[in-house]
Amino acid sequence: MKTLAECATPALVLDRNKLQINAKRMLDQCHRRGTRLRPHMKTLKSIEAARYCIDPQHGGIAVSTLREAEYFAALGITDIQLAVCLPPDKLLRAVRVPSRKFSFFVDSIATARALAALAASDRHWNIWIEIDCGEHRTGVAPDDPLLLEIAHCLSSVRNLSIEGVATHAGQAYAVHEPAAHARIAEVERAALLEARQRLLRGGCDVRGASAGSTPTAAHGENFDGLSELRAGVYMVGDLFQAAIGTVPMADVALSVLATVISHNRRRNQIVIDAGGLALSKDRSTAELRDGDGGYGIVADIEGQLSFGRMSVRDVHQEHGEIRSATPLPFERLPVGSRVRIFPNHACMTAAMYDSYWVVAGGAGVVDRWSRVNGWSSPTVEQAMESA
């Protein structure tokens, strides 16, 4: 069997056993609380990973780009929700996503009107009106008059169903305790119920209510009235998720395989071939009281934390510098040896790779999984080139 010792570095490693544990934990939480899960594939962007995470009671997924939607649709996923607001000019590309049920978010009159103007297309549109429950990124506040304006505009469009209202409590990342996440989960739920109530009173019979973030989904206690929860990074976790208590450190499933390329004993420094590109420059753990993991925590090739909290302290484009207040294990980590780095933010780190080496607990490679990246569509781009 091939092992991680033979893979070119840097490379992305996914532990399938841990993925399964994380997938089951979240599915159990959703079912126990009486709702269903729509796994968000923005972190892993992989059909093989999606198959481990899809809720058999639901069947759908969420994605973050049209490119992802095209990839998953081509591979047979029939219910795909693009959990982002589309501007009018992306509708022409959205028309062609080859999925039986493709939906996306709308929070503007501009896009609602563009949909009305496109009514002649054969596509049946499935729309979620995005609600802002306090993150203040996109979405309309539940009490904003714009909510009914958008709903009425959409209701006039032929071939269009308003699937429901959707929200994401990104503000959950500003607090770092399960009890606080549970409170924000309730804010998320309340915003959707209020918005749906207003729509009903305004004559729009809207059924769906889609909420979620990994912290609120993991720690919410009451999901009554929600038709689904969306979450993504829970599948693999990362140092930030571990620090805020949503995924145990022992279940963090994603790491970067790297090779030691240089020693500097004078400076007590070991340099690896994974730098700012391979690990990402995300420093989300810097703000955590006890959780600062630099640019990643160094594990051995088996994924064990046998070096304690040893971390990558600085990165350059293709270099990562491991330093420590205590003497580094130069003998255990000669030039050419392998390590695995648990990153701060899985979504950002994974984005630099086009596939996963899959392991099942150790350093033996059991599979290779695909991954889609970027935003361009080969088909659309070719069409545009020839236009």
Add this chain to the structure above:
Amino acid sequence: MKTLAECATPALVLDRNKLQINAKRMLDQCHRRGTRLRPHMKTLKSIEAARYCIDPQHGGIAVSTLREAEYFAALGITDIQLAVCLPPDKLLRAVRVPSRKFSFFVDSIATARALAALAASDRHWNIWIEIDCGEHRTGVAPDDPLLLEIAHCLSSVRNLSIEGVATHAGQAYAVHEPAAHARIAEVERAALLEARQRLLRGGCDVRGASAGSTPTAAHGENFDGLSELRAGVYMVGDLFQAAIGTVPMADVALSVLATVISHNRRRNQIVIDAGGLALSKDRSTAELRDGDGGYGIVADIEGQLSFGRMSVRDVHQEHGEIRSATPLPFERLPVGSRVRIFPNHACMTAAMYDSYWVVAGGAGVVDRWSRVNGWSSPTVEQAMESA
């Protein structure tokens, strides 16, 4: 003619006119100071861009990964320097880089010995011994006994030429004025001359001396004794380079094309479809006294700074939030309209895209250029899969 108004977003835009200006400025500087330029392609990773930057008096380029080396070699570049130390197990891949002259850095006995062990291969190795001139990333200090040890080990290898000594004064980024960069350029030069002198005295007749970073190359005043300078980000610049005075803001050639997807007038916020992935999470300008550009400065579709210093203040994976202390231009930027974002750090931002839309001063697309990313080699990976 197609324009940026028709391109799917987010996308990467390269202004060819500005690239030419930047390329000429650096070439002129090198020739005026009596040395030659080896353009570093780690920022743009594009054959078309390389052709605009290669020094006719030199012919070679530098790269930062084996993947780049393979790409440029396959496209006909004959002198490629991988300006990173290779661990022993990458030599098997390096053997197959199809370039007439492929060289890389060595700073360890481990790799020197591995080269000796591989002497039976037909490959002629071209090696640069990496010197640490104060950045303390990789390389051996000029006065370190290891320098001669490595040189003697390499000298014993059949089919191997020590091209010279090489260094990179990354510490130049910690100071932000041309005079300071000029002083560090002198540190860079002195370290190489000292190392070469020690090698000569130790019986190793090493000729080459390769130095460089964009700040030291741009502002150095004396390059006597250097056989070449390496620099990369000067080709396009970015907010950080503009702030430290190496590339004028007017000549920053790289930007991210984005579309407005949401308005929030209550919060004075405009949201675009370029977030942490499309812009990168690099916050290098945060430390600059007057230069903090958030996650990027917003220009109009022509690339003009007609919104002043309006910037992206926060990013999520696929969302960028434009906010300002003064009222935002909602009327000029309706949902669906286009902007261009000048990023903090071109090398990190460009890495998320697989091609460039090329413009020549405005919003008209004049060409499309390729770009290579990541680390895996299709060939090598296939061979490993079947192994």
